[in-house]
Amino acid sequence: MGLANTCHDERTEVQLIEPKDAVRSIPSGATVIVGGSGAGHSLPQLFIDTLAEVYQEEGQPRDLTTVRVVGIGDFADRGFSQLAIPGLMRRTIGSNIGNEPRLGELVERGEVEAYSFPQGVLSQLCREIAAGRPGLVTRVGLDTYVDPRQTGGKQGIATEELVEVLELAGEEWLFFRAFPIDVSVIRGSTIDEDGNLTMEEEAVKGEMLAMAMAARNSGGTVIAQAKRLAARGSMPSRSVMVPGALIDLAYLDPEQTQTYATGYSPYYSGELRRPAAASDESLPLDVRKVIARRSLLEFEPGDICNLGFGISQSIGAIAWEEGISDRLILTVEQGIFGGVPVAGNEGGAGFNFQAMIDQPYMFDFYDG
Numbered sequence: 001m002g003l004a005n006t007c008h009d010e011r012t013e014v015q016l017i018e019p020k021d022a023v024r025s026i027p028s029g030a031t032v033i034v035g036g037s038g039a040g041h042s043l044p045q046l047f048i049d050t051l052a053e054v055y056q057e058e059g060q061p062r063d064l065t066t067v068r069v070v071g072i073g074d075f076a077d078r079g080f081s082q083l084a085i086p087g088l089m090r091r092t093i094g095s096n097i098g099n100e101p102r103l104g105e106l107v108e109r110g111e112v113e114a115y116s117f118p119q120g121v122l123s124q125l126c127r128e129i130a131a132g133r134p135g136l137v138t139r140v141g142l143d144t145y146v147d148p149r150q151t152g153g154k155q156g157i158a159t160e161e162l163v164e165v166l167e168l169a170g171e172e173w174l175f176f177r178a179f180p181i182d183v184s185v186i187r188g189s190t191i192d193e194d195g196n197l198t199m200e201e202e203a204v205k206g207e208m209l210a211m212a213m214a215a216r217n218s219g220g221t222v223i224a225q226a227k228r229l230a231a232r233g234s235m236p237s238r239s240v241m242v243p244g245a246l247i248d249l250a251y252l253d254p255e256q257t258q259t260y261a262t263g264y265s266p267y268y269s270g271e272l273r274r275p276a277a278a279s280d281e282s283l284p285l286d287v288r289k290v291i292a293r294r295s296l297l298e299f300e301p302g303d304i305c306n307l308g309f310g311i312s313q314s315i316g317a318i319a320w321e322e323g324i325s326d327r328l329i330l331t332v333e334q335g336i337f338g339g340v341p342v343a344g345n346e347g348g349a350g351f352n353f354q355a356m357i358d359q360p361y362m363f364d365f366y367d368g
Contacts, residue, residue, distance in 0.1 A: 014195030019050040019251045026061045030182035033067040038348045040260035042202045044187040044225035046253040052082045063090040069122040071096030095119035107156040114155035120363035130213035135177040184215035184222045191226035195244025203268040203349040204334040212246040224250040267351035274351045304329040313343035335359050
């Protein structure tokens with residue numbers, strides 16, 4: 001009786017703060033992981049804007065280790081390029097620095113240690129950190145640049161070995177060491193007064209739950225960005241992606257966009273299915289389209305395929321043009337399963353998909 005009354009009377013509300021105060025809560029030297037993908041998908045962009053601003057004004061926090069699973073940026077000045085400020089970072093870990101050219105320049109000048117690991121490795125490593133395991137054991141990356149017998153993923157002035165070769169059951173494996181997460185910065189669409197976070201308007205789910213658990217189980221802090229605040233108890237429990245018990249601080253960004261290029265598309269979120277009559281756009285007939293269409297001819301009905309970045313993205317667009325996208329199961333590593341993956345700078349999103357799953361599970365499927 002007493003416990004029940006205590007639980008009812010002492011419900012805690014999420015601590016809503018200003019974005020600058022969220023940044024100021026981060027100590028210098030912290031390891032900070034940022035959720036989101038590519039060109040603004042599920043990205044807490046306001047946090048990035050504010051971190052750059054506060055550091056330039058106050059010189060803190062500094063010497064951070066920044067982590068992101070997917071390269072974050074518009075291939076120009078937005079995203080992690082904004083954080084390419086001398087002194088802000090001492091180390092950065094990611095899978096693709098191509099989205100972040102200014103950060104790449106900083107690494108090239110020897111001002112930041114950098115590590116480039118496979119996207120799926122970083123995605124799955126979030127779960128290993130969350131579970132308190134020592135790291136990720138995988139065959140992904142063997143005999144490639146990330147193998148410690150080559151570069152171990154080190155770039156620029158990085159020297160510490162973060163990858164090892166193991167022998168298990170008579171086979172070689174790579175072991176990517178886990179590291180504690182001091183701060184996870186994640187994003188959703190709506191957060192309620194208890195801190196429960198939903199993602200109903202997002203184009204991808206990413207690793208938001210795993211990142212929150214990784215910080216919590218490392219003794220760190222979870223900061224959430226959301227577009228709007230909802231009253232306690234007003235959201236369906238099944239829509240909650242990250243429970244409020246895992247979120248320490250939150251701030252609102254009413255101007256939050258779905259991607260850098262799209263304010264909101266109900267097709268990207270899966271709220272609606274896109275009818276064939278919604279667009280008569282087609283890809284220009286050039287060498288890239290010829291290559292992609294020739295690749296499409298290799299598919300059999302029902303084939304499941306992962307479309308990566310580049311020319312292969314056009315396969316989905318061509319399948320849509322020719323009215324056969326529903327005969328294939330095209331997937332994107334960010335979690336789009338079925339439907340039509342989006343090509344170009346919004347790659348990672350999709351429409352008319354069967355399901356949107358968390359990114360680590362998609363890599364489980366690919367690895368298997």
